[in-house]
Amino acid sequence: MLTIAIATCLLIVLLQFQGVDAKESDPTLPPLQIHPLPPSLAQWQNSANAGDYFARIQSTNAGSLVWSEFPIKVYLDRPNNPQDISASDRRFIQWVKAVEEAIQEWTVYLPIVEIPQAELADIVIKREKPPLGVQIDPESGKVERFRARSAQTRYEFYIREDNPPVLLHRMSVAIDPGLSEQSIRSATRHELGHALGIWGHSQAQTDVMYYSQVRTPPAISPRDINTLIKVYQQPTRLGFSVTSNQ
Numbered sequence: 001m002l003t004i005a006i007a008t009c010l011l012i013v014l015l016q017f018q019g020v021d022a023k024e025s026d027p028t029l030p031p032l033q034i035h036p037l038p039p040s041l042a043q044w045q046n047s048a049n050a051g052d053y054f055a056r057i058q059s060t061n062a063g064s065l066v067w068s069e070f071p072i073k074v075y076l077d078r079p080n081n082p083q084d085i086s087a088s089d090r091r092f093i094q095w096v097k098a099v100e101e102a103i104q105e106w107t108v109y110l111p112i113v114e115i116p117q118a119e120l121a122d123i124v125i126k127r128e129k130p131p132l133g134v135q136i137d138p139e140s141g142k143v144e145r146f147r148a149r150s151a152q153t154r155y156e157f158y159i160r161e162d163n164p165p166v167l168l169h170r171m172s173v174a175i176d177p178g179l180s181e182q183s184i185r186s187a188t189r190h191e192l193g194h195a196l197g198i199w200g201h202s203q204a205q206t207d208v209m210y211y212s213q214v215r216t217p218p219a220i221s222p223r224d225i226n227t228l229i230k231v232y233q234q235p236t237r238l239g240f241s242v243t244s245n246q
């Protein structure tokens with residue numbers, strides 16, 4: 001049986017700056033600035049002149065959702081006892097393998113390393129059904145509750161108490177355990193695109209960031225990477241120092 005997960009993937013802002021207003025004039029937040037392009041992206045040659053879908057990428061209160069400290073630290077769920085060969089653990093091991101393969105595909109473009117502590121990770125990938133989400137229809141203003149069918153990515157902002165403190169973000173990805181191995185791989189590939197900064201969707205089925213899953217999932221395309229490069233060339237508040245109001 002071929003199950004095609006028609007997954008309208010959700011993009012969710014988990015938290016706004018808690019108690020901190022994100023207006024341009026607010027002196028407590030770092031001003032919008034541009035980080036140097038990561039060398040792994042700078043070296044990428046766009047010979048195909050394939051174009052991009054940057055116009056469809058959403059900005060946030062913090063500007064572009066770029067990473068500025070490398071390698072990017074990723075945590076993913078793993079079975080407690082990998083030696084266990086029960087059927088459910090075999091399914092879990094398959095899930096881990098498919099997620100690892102998708103991570104590997106992105107490491108060509110940005111350095112990513114897996115770490116064993118979720119609380120220290122930039123990106124946390126959970127083996128779970130996406131939680132119920134809330135979406136506000138931009139036209140009617142109505143609030144709708146619904147669940148993404150297979151995968152979801154959320155972000156939140158936090159302040160790391162360095163001296164001076166730094167504004168950062170973290171990404172949470174949920175990948176449904178019930179998917180086929182191929183769908184786990186393609187869903188993770190897509191969600192990692194969001195988690196790495198592509199906060200929006202392509203309208204072309206040949207891009208990983210197409211808004212819906214397709215029968216034959218595409219590989220990361222030149223248009224995906226052209227878009228990613230543009231995202232990393234945009235101003236952001238993330239990775240910059242929060243200055244005191246005094």
Ligand SMILES: [Zn+2]
Binds near residue numbers: 010
């Ligand atoms: Zn998506």
